[in-house]
Amino acid sequence: MQNGPSTIELLAAVRAFVEDHAMPELEGHAAFHARVAANTLAIIERELEQGPAAAANERARLMALLNAKGSLEALNRQLAEALRSGDMDLETPGLREHLLATTIDKVSIDQPSYSGLKSAFQARR
Template identity: 55%
Template sequence: MHDAPSQKEMIAAVKAFIDDTAMPNLKGHAAFHARVASNVLATVLRELEIRPLAENDERERLSSLLNADQNMTISELNLKLCELLRQGELGLDTPGLLEHLKTTTIAQLSIDQPNYSGLPSD
């Protein structure tokens, strides 16, 4: 049985130390850098929590939108999407494209900027 702390637990512990112990005792530049470190760790935690499902959903949307091989990677699918957009074979009038772009952007913002005012509230 593997009982070591998970990546999430270890990152959360370091973030809690910075937030609760280190940051209250720091001033000036050191306090600023502690806040930056805390924000980076929060982003990593959201990456671990949100990214896998978001990428799976994105892959499914792209595969459907592009009628692509289910074995293509998300990078390959995005390259194909860009190519078709550049060639004018897809556009905002393409059914499902605008919804895909919005959904993908919202998923990314949920990781990078979860307090962004334009994000839908849960």
């Protein structure tokens, strides 16, 4: 077992360094890329925290929707094919809810303050 601090704690420490110490020393392009780097570390922190549950829920929904088993990627491929061929569409029971829930989880990791996320929450209600 790897002892602490945890991955998330280490990431938070690196991000605090970039934000509080490195960024104020930088200008122009370098400052911009440092901001992007700090945001990227925040994405990784959120993915470590929320990713496993999001993936498990997504997989469970896909198995029910497709009545199939397989890896998350294989199930997503199957759904993509069904949508491309027209075998499934927005009329398919559970599809809309699945796509909304999956995408809300994805954006909550990638960009939790994104404006479109708020509208999606309202749509789900």
